[in-house]
Amino acid sequence: MARQLPVAPEPNRLLKVWRRVLERRLRTRLRAKVALEIHDNTHTMLTFQRQRSMWRLRLHHMFLAAPDDVVQALAGFVRNGDPDASVMLDRYIERNRAYIRRLSPAQMRKRIRLEPEGQHHDLERIFARLNERYFDSGIDAAITYGPAPRVRGPRKSIKMGSYSADSKVIRIHPALDQPLVPRYFVEWIVFHEMLHHVYRTRRGDDGRRCIHPPEMMEHEKRFHDYSRAQAWERENLDLLLRARVTPA
Template identity: 85%
Template structure:
């Protein structure tokens, strides 16, 4: 007697061409395509508020979060990518700041940037300095030697910063003000205005300006009682008075500020 045979369930595999499989798989937008979409949305949001043509460029800078310029009937803005998904009140503040230089709008933008600083790419001071051309030796004053001596005398050589002359600014007509020094906390670089590199500018005055910027390395900017950013807290001002030629340097500035304003520096 023949035994009954058990039939097996056979699942036949179907073959699909590679092109058909590719069509069936969900497509994921490319990052660059998404960026273009978000950028166009941001341009449209600004355009409705500025009532003008707007061109936006998105960047990933670590220092300057926004810049803008007006070219005839168009506003051109360079913005950090944190602004792509900014709420309406921030976009309105951005429009007010671009159109009128509104001070309150500037404050709102500062607060937004402070709240979103986690999106700013972290770069070490050493990496940032590699991008900067350091030129501390001038024709008349060697900033490196001045910095080293002040660092040893007042700070026990604990100030780990670099120093350089800044670029010669392009100024048309007489200056109304002059920024003689600056300190960048992110790169820890002190920049001194090249107008100070003149034989008529005494060494003790250059030392005072360098000393002032070194103090910015010690005393960081903070918010005051009124909520505004304070770059010269009381302890900063008290420490500055310890400079050996403080009164003499101040007196020279009062008498010779016009000389510095009139000076023309070759680039």
């Protein structure tokens, strides 16, 4: 009689087992219910939100077999934004980059809905002119208005722009697409994000990420309306915080 070989567990079943184990590890440290979703994103490795008595986390699959100190750091970062925990998580992600799918910036941009033309400010035209004037048209990136964040009540802060080094996409907050927002101010925000393409994020001597190195901030002062744009922001920040933007 032929001997029957053991059947290997299905990958999806194995994934569920590992997910439940990690949920228990996090639940113990957070002392709260945890709902965990595992993904294979190429950019954002972890997100989380609190829903009443439950924490909902979305984690890259690299965290499934994370050692205890990393799981402890994950709990500390989720619970109170512990900066030391953030440094440890950054280092863990950096060590495990081999598990992140490799996509070219062009492939990633195909998945992004690019909408650079606003009602009042055309970001693509602004980008092209700045690129020619300051960078000899050497910035190989795309630009778009970002999605409007869902915010209840008045904003307390606003992130006016961002740059993704993976996809090489600049996103500008749609609150800037107003007739009362001067063109030179939008240009300044776009210029700042273009500088992120030139000066990449690095680590300081203390191990923390340095998003705005000193040479980048010095370079930013070369913008032709630098002082005027800063002055407008100081005097009109409330205009941007109160802007009503309909989510896409």
